Amino acid sequence: MAQDKKFVKEIADINEDFPKWYTDVILKTELVDYGPVKGTMVIRPYGYAIWENIQKELDVRFKKTGVKNAYFPLLIPQSYLMKEAEHVEGFAPEVATVTHAGGQKLQEPLVIRPTSETIICDMYAKWMESYRDLPILINQWCNVMRWEKTTRPFLRTSEFLWQEGHTVHATEEEAEVETQTMLGVYKDFAENCLAIPVLTGRKTDKEKFAGAVATYGMEAMMLDGKSLQAGTSHYLGQNFAKAFDMKFLDKDGTLKYGYSTSWGVSTRLIGALIMAHGDQRGLVIPPVVAPIQVIIIPVCMHKDGVLENAQKLCDVLCDAGIRAEVDKRDATPGWKFNEWEMKGVPVRIEVGPRDIENGKMMAMRRDTLEKAELSLFDVDAVKALLATVQQEMLEKSRERRDSRIVWAESVEQILAGVDNKCFVKAPWCGCRECEEKIKEQTQATARVIAEDSADGKVCAVCGKKAEKIVYFARAY
C-alpha cells in the first residue's frame, strides 16, 4: 500500500488535474519528448509504434474502398493557397512560409503544407480528362505544419503526422457517398481498433472546414467529459474544382467540373487513446494498436529454466502473431510490473520457478487489473484474453459515454450538463447567433448535428422553432 502511494505520487492525479496527468503520462511512458522548436514534439519509438499500428489498420480499410496511397510535395507555391478564397482565409494565420533557399530570396514564397488540397487538386486537374479517369481516390501519409498559438503534444502541435485522403468524382452523389463512406471507415476504426465510441455527424457551418460545402466529424469523449474531434470528412462540392480548373469530359460530351472530397485523421488519435482509456496508473492501450500486446516478466531470472521458459513463451506467442516481449532487464519484478502498467501493455504474464514447476503462468489484464492463471504456453488462451480486453474496453467506454449524454432545453441546462462532464443534446434553430451565445455562456461548442428529428422542439436559446438536434460539449 505504501508503495502504491509512492507510485500514485509519480503521475498527477487523474481526477484532480487531468491536463497535468496527460502530459505527465505521455512523457513518463516515453511516448514523446518536446522538440527544440516550440510546439513540436519528438515521437519516441513507443509512441511511434502506436502510430504504425494505426496506419496499418487504416490502410487495410482504405484499400477495401479502393483508395491508394501516394505522396505529394511538402512545399506549396504560396499562390496556390490564394486560389480558393475561403480556404486562404481559413489558413492564412497559421501557415509557415519558406522565403529563402539556396542562399537567395525566392521569387515566390513557398508555404509548408498546412494541408494538401491545393497542390493535390492542381495535379488532379492534369490527370483528369475524361469521366473514365474518375474517380481518383488517393490518400497520403505525411506531416503538415500549422503554426498554432497554444500547443499540446498529440492534440495540437505545430507539426503533426496525419493521413489526408483526396478524391474527385464525376457526380455530386458519388462524392457525397464517398464522404460518408470514409466517415464510416473512421468510425469503424475508432470503435474496433481504438475501442473509442464516437459520435459522427455533420458539423455546423461555424465549425466546418474552410472551403468545404459540408464537414462531417467524429467526436470522442475524453475522461474529463470534454470532446475531442478525432477525424473529419469533407464534402468539397465543386469549390476546389472551380478554383483549380478540375474539368473532365463527361459521357454526354460536355465539359464538367469534378466533385471532390477530403478526409483525414492525425496523430491526435494517440492523444484520444490516452485521454479516453487512461487511469491513475497510467496508459491503457487496446490490444489492436498496442506496441507490445503481451509483456513477459520472468521472476527470479537467475534461477534455472526461468529465462529459457520465458523466452520460449515469447517465441510461441510471436509465432502466433502476437506482439510479445520478455523484460530481461536487471530490475525487480515489482518495478517492472509498475513500469509496464504505466505504459499500458494490455496483458502481462509472469513466469517464475513456481509456475514452471506447475506448468502454469499468471496473466494480468491491464484494463481491469484482474489476474488469471493459464497453462504455460497456452497461446489460444492468450489470444482469447487479448480479444476479450479489446471488446470489453469498447463496451466499458461506450457505457460510460452513453451514461453521460444528457438532454437540455435551455442554456442553463446546457451549462449544467457540460459542468457535469457530459455531452449535451439540445434543439437548435440553426442560426449562428444562438450557437455563439451558447459558446459564450457555457464554453461548449456544437460538436455534431444529431440524426434525431427536431419536430415540435424549440431552440434552447431563442425559443424559435428548432431545425436540428445538436450535440454540444466543451472541446479540446
Added chain:
RNA sequence: CGGGGUGUAGCGCAGAUGGUAGCGCGCGACGUUCGGGACGUUGAGGCCGCAGGUUCAAAUCCUGUCACUCCGACCA
C-alpha cells in the same frame, strides 16, 4: 495580444539578513537480493537562464534581457 508564475545536477526541489552550492529521485561500480516500485558500500555529475551594475565578495541585492509555463481571445 492581456494577467500570473518559474528559471540552481538528467528530473523534482532547498538555499533567511551577500561569504564561493545542497537534498530526494535517477545514473555508474561492487556485493546481497528478486511472486507488486529491494538494500548496503562507494562514485560521477553544476558558467546557479543570459548580460550589465553595486560590493573586498553575488545563486542571493539592483537594472535590463531571453526562455519556458499557467489562465483568458484563435484552432484538427
